Amino acid sequence: MGLPALRTKLIADADLGAGNVLAKLREHGVAPDEPTITFDVEVDGHPAWTALTFGELDERVAARAAWLQARGIGRRDPVAVYVTSAADVFLNFLALTRLGAIPALMNGNMPGDVAVEYIQRLGATGVIADAVHAPLLGAQPVFAAAETGTGDPGAAPEHFRHHADDPIAITHSSGTTRMPTPVVHSHSSLFAAIRAIRLTEPRSHEPVRHMSALPAAHAAGIITLHQALCNRYELLCLSAQGGPFGHNGAAVVDAIERWRPTGVFGFAVTWAEIAALDLSGRDLDSVRVWFNTGDCAHEAHVRKLIAIGSHPTWTREGMVTVPGSRFTDGIGSTEMGHSAFHVTHRQGSEHYDRCVGRPYPFADVALLDLSTGRPVPDGEVGHVGLKSPTLAPGYWNDSVNTYRNRLDGYYLTGDLMYRHDNGCYHHVDRAVDAVDLGDGQWLYTALTEERILARCPDIRDCTVVARRTATAVDTDVLLILAPGADPTIDRTEQIRAAMGGPAAATVRSAPVVQENDIVLGPTGKVRKFLMRQRHLAATR
Structure with missing residues (x-):
């Protein structure tokens, strides 16, 4: 057939x-x-x-x-x-x-x-x-x-x-x-996005070979499996091999060279690891597109990925393959089932600063003021509320939290975003990680990390750890350096300049740390709650 x-x-x-x-x-x-x-x-x-x-x-x-x-x-x-x-x-x-x-x-x-x-x-x-x-x-x-x-x-x-x-x-x-x-x-919920968009999207003119570096046990892993089966795509599923929290970048790159996929699925941690590698001399031309879900990917990592791979384009001489790939970002969570937003980056595009694009047609998104339950105006940060057929029905054996995260019919994702007047949404932080600086000013840790990485090329990754004291907010920015960067340089002022505004004044230090100093969860996501507890207790 x-x-x-x-x-x-x-x-x-x-x-x-x-x-x-x-x-x-x-x-x-x-x-x-x-x-x-x-x-x-x-x-x-x-x-x-x-x-x-x-x-x-x-x-x-x-x-x-x-x-x-x-x-x-x-x-x-x-x-x-x-x-x-x-x-x-x-x-x-x-x-x-x-x-x-x-x-x-x-x-x-x-x-x-x-x-x-x-x-x-x-x-x-x-x-x-x-x-x-x-x-x-x-x-x-x-x-x-x-x-x-x-x-x-x-x-x-x-x-x-x-x-x-x-x-x-x-x-x-x-x-x-x-x-x-x-x-x-x-x-129905875990298949809703496949029915709504994946079974109706145009099929590529060339064979589709997808490789998944997603954790198989995650909802995104199941969706990737099902959309490949229903669209008759070839799919390679990598196992949790190569790093303490799943796939390290080198293992994924090795698999790309071996299997020659046209698309690669992963979480933000995978792209950070690949971007840290010297990719010169690696044969990654088969990749047309990178697919991200979970946390929003950082601009610094996306730019390195879209510079490699290749894509077909029409010229006067017909179809030719040229360097450069696409990166499709789809911020999501386990509870969302499937990402509600999508944005595509390619060489020359400039919609960054944690832009997550626009919602899919099946997603009803509202940015809410929790004190009133009403939507906030464009440009103002609000709590993300979502109505979608992809939403998980709730938490197993936990009715309290199932209903606590609902407001006026919306599921509260725990994310903070603002909507630009062009219709695009920008993610600034998880609500539990944002810090109120007073007078209407906030320190958004995820947005701060984004801007540091975009402005400081010798920093491969960073984690912002902030705490409130009796009189102020103290912030330490933990730095993981790019290969060859000098670890003896004090980058505190460079970090403050990248942050700007009232948040910069909270910076206490910007120490260089090792990867094993960062507390990660099973999927490679930074556990900022534990980082605040452990790091700040050690530096009092």
Whole structure:
């Protein structure tokens, strides 16, 4: 079946959602020998770096569904998945949804003691864990991930029929302090953006090969998998290998050279790591576009990425390939399900300063004054409120926070933005990280970091840590230097100049630190709450 006909059928199928993509593709005639997903690890004897056909993928999922059903797993059972490889995440996710169970996908970098408490809070029926993670769980009953693929595919039950509101996954936030928050996704919510935009967007004239460096256990990882399957894109899913918090830049660059993707998905931390590398002599011309979600990416990192790769363009001589790629930024969160905003950067574009672009058509965005519940005018910073079919229904076993984050029908994302009069939105900070300086002045840590990196080329990355004393606000800017930068130089005045305004007057110091001095969560996001506690306690 041709792709246009398949996409037309999928769009028209009201029962299609995030819980039954494989079953619906089979129903609508995808050929068993069509290539689908490639993993960087062996799958049940199938070699790494070699695509599974649709038939092979379906069979491997069916084997796991049969194995899990034989051990009592069924409808509405929450089952934790605590593994390393993307293959173990996705194949067990697909198998559990076939049974009508609820896979609770856990980032493999979650510390063992946190994982044990998290699983207990879930009330999980069981835990699928690999050989690395099972010993961390103590007496917790474990299903061995290496055994789940040994079931009889022929014994797998028919696919469970999901209702639009049925829970089909639990993923988690990065954890502001210590304990990640479990977020529920429904059959309709986690597929809404694919239905609204990904199945209708124009198909490239050339083969599409996407590579995902996203954590497989994240909502964005599931969406990337589903949009590739439904659009018949080739997809390589990298596992959490190469760095203490997932993929380091070098591992991703190596994979690009090996697999030659046209598009690469990742979080902001991935681009920061790639931008820190010497990319001269690396063969990255296959990349047409970089896709970011999670935190807004920094201008300093985006500019380095769009300078590499290539893109086709029309000339008088016809279609030619020229240097330079695109970077599509889509700020999002676990609770948002899919990013609500999008902006594309390319060489020559200048919409930076944490510009996140415009909302997608499916997203109703309001910037709210929490004291009145009313929208703020253009140019004024407000709390982001979102109404969207992509939103997660709530938090698992936590009604208090599910409803606390709602206001006048909007979900409060925890972000602070302002809207420019040209219709574009600019992200300035997370609400919990912004510091009130008084007299209507604020220190926005994310915007401050953005401006420092844009103006100080010898600084590779930085983290702003601010605290309020009895009489003032003290700010330390922790600097990670670019390769070759002189660590003995005092950059405090340079930092103040980059910050400008009342925020500059709060700067106490700008010390050079090492990467392991920065407290990160499982996805590589800086835990600023803990940084404030630990760093400021040490410098009193």
